[in-house]
Amino acid sequence: MEILRIATAGSVDDGKSTLIGRLLHDTQSITADKLEALQAASKRKGLDFTDLSLLTDGLIAEREQGITIDVAHIYFSTPQRKYIIADTPGHEEYTRNMVTGTSTAQASLILIDVRNGVVEQTHRHFYIASLLKVPNVVVCINKMDLVGYNQNAFQAIVEEFEAFAKGVQFEGQQIQYIPISSLWGENVVEKSAQMSWYEGEPLLTHLESIQPREGMTELPARMVVQSVIRPRTEAFHDYRAYAGKVASGSFKLGDEVTVLPSRRRSTISVIERYDEKLDQALPGQSVSISLAEDIDVSRGEMLVKTGEEPVGKKEIHADVCWMDHQPLVHGKMYVLQHGTQSCKAKVVGLHHKIDITTGQVKEGADRLGLNDIGKVTLKTASELFFDPYNENPANGAFILIDPFSNHTVGVGFVG
Numbered sequence: 001m002e003i004l005r006i007a008t009a010g011s012v013d014d015g016k017s018t019l020i021g022r023l024l025h026d027t028q029s030i031t032a033d034k035l036e037a038l039q040a041a042s043k044r045k046g047l048d049f050t051d052l053s054l055l056t057d058g059l060i061a062e063r064e065q066g067i068t069i070d071v072a073h074i075y076f077s078t079p080q081r082k083y084i085i086a087d088t089p090g091h092e093e094y095t096r097n098m099v100t101g102t103s104t105a106q107a108s109l110i111l112i113d114v115r116n117g118v119v120e121q122t123h124r125h126f127y128i129a130s131l132l133k134v135p136n137v138v139v140c141i142n143k144m145d146l147v148g149y150n151q152n153a154f155q156a157i158v159e160e161f162e163a164f165a166k167g168v169q170f171e172g173q174q175i176q177y178i179p180i181s182s183l184w185g186e187n188v189v190e191k192s193a194q195m196s197w198y199e200g201e202p203l204l205t206h207l208e209s210i211q212p213r214e215g216m217t218e219l220p221a222r223m224v225v226q227s228v229i230r231p232r233t234e235a236f237h238d239y240r241a242y243a244g245k246v247a248s249g250s251f252k253l254g255d256e257v258t259v260l261p262s263r264r265r266s267t268i269s270v271i272e273r274y275d276e277k278l279d280q281a282l283p284g285q286s287v288s289i290s291l292a293e294d295i296d297v298s299r300g301e302m303l304v305k306t307g308e309e310p311v312g313k314k315e316i317h318a319d320v321c322w323m324d325h326q327p328l329v330h331g332k333m334y335v336l337q338h339g340t341q342s343c344k345a346k347v348v349g350l351h352h353k354i355d356i357t358t359g360q361v362k363e364g365a366d367r368l369g370l371n372d373i374g375k376v377t378l379k380t381a382s383e384l385f386f387d388p389y390n391e392n393p394a395n396g397a398f399i400l401i402d403p404f405s406n407h408t409v410g411v412g413f414v415g
Contacts, residue, residue: 004107005104006105007088008108008109010121011113011122015113018182022189024074026190035050052182095128099323103397108129108134110122117156118157123359130170131373140203142181154198164359180192187203216284217283220248220392221250221303222246222304222310223281223303224244224245224303226244242297243288243289246281246283251268252279255267255305260385262295264296266292266293270290271290283394300339300341313384315378315379317376317415319373319389321410322368322373323411327369328374328376330349330350330366332347334347334409336378336400337398352364353365353374388415389414
């Protein structure tokens with residue numbers, strides 16, 4: 001059964017957690033004992049309805065403050081497919097959490113409180129979804145019950161969102177607008193009788209129709225070697241295989257591959273997955289590959305199809321989201337990790353910072369602070385083999401690590 005990965009986003013109190021709880025409730029994904037516990041907890045809070053947001057606001061601080069802080073992953077399924085939802089925080093302070101939660105999403109749900117309209121955080125969330133090339137964005141205009149399910153209120157927000165989205169939306173990105181009330185379940189799983197003027201589908205029906213990210217098989221073949229399998233037994237004395245996860249493209253028996261950075265070449269003789277021999281390895285599959293020639297291949301090196309090699313570079317231009325209280329500054333040294341390969345990297349250029357609430361570029365930035373996004377140039381100690389992120393997200397991202405604290409301080413997307 002195929003899986004659709006979704007990230008939610010919205011300002012504080014826009015109803016993200018309630019919406020997710022409603023999806024779980026109305027798809028009968030909540031066990032009876034958990035539902036009873038929710039009902040009891042809601043009564044203790046003095047509510048005359050079941051507070052479904054308690055399903056996802058798992059941290060004590062989240063329940064006390066009524067906000068989402070951490071990225072929670074929620075799993076549910078329908079007869080058509082499985083879903084993994086990353087419930088990301090809405091507050092500006094947690095922009096870095098939004099980026100990490102959205103990085104693997106195939107769809108983004110952006111919630112807007114119909115009473116407040118498009119706000120600063122709405123711009124931020126859509127910019128991040130576009131930066132990370134999320135192909136499907138669903139704008140859920142929530143709390144329609146509080147404006148009497150008024151069509152004009154809905155339409156005004158659609159027009160406002162479309163006005164600023166034009167300057168940020170990338171080619172091929174799909175945006176769908178749905179009026180909902182997550183509290184009462186209107187237009188969430190079932191079509192709302194309260195909004196007969198809305199001719200589109202309810203949220204779940206639309207999600208069922210979204211196709212997972214296509215084209216990964218058609219992209220250039222990339223697999224980073226995570227381990228070298230060399231059993232120390234007499235029966236497998238000459239056995240050698242290279243294990244890893246196929247990031248993009250596909251590998252078939254007989255394909256000629258090039259090992260990077262050594263650029264040695266060989267032909268695929270065996271593809272195995274667990275104890276099964278395969279004719280082909282596809283994106284997302286963890287496999288082991290044996291080569292016809294006995295060449296030196298180590299952990300961190302990359303297998304690519306010959307003729308599809310990325311260009312090796314020691315200078316990288318990238319958008320970086322900064323995730324540390326200590327700012328990124330010109331001249332500072334970090335450890336850059338790309339897949340399983342890492343090397344030293346120095347900041348040799350800090351070109352601009354992006355105001356992600358407006359999409360405007362601020363030239364002349366001298367640092368990136370916590371949650372800032374900007375364009376930088378990095379000089380690396382060894383040659384790295386990236387694809388541009390907008391062409392192949394699976395091979396176009398990296399993280400920066402502080403060599404002293406060993407903390408992950410930034411995530412980058414190669415331009």
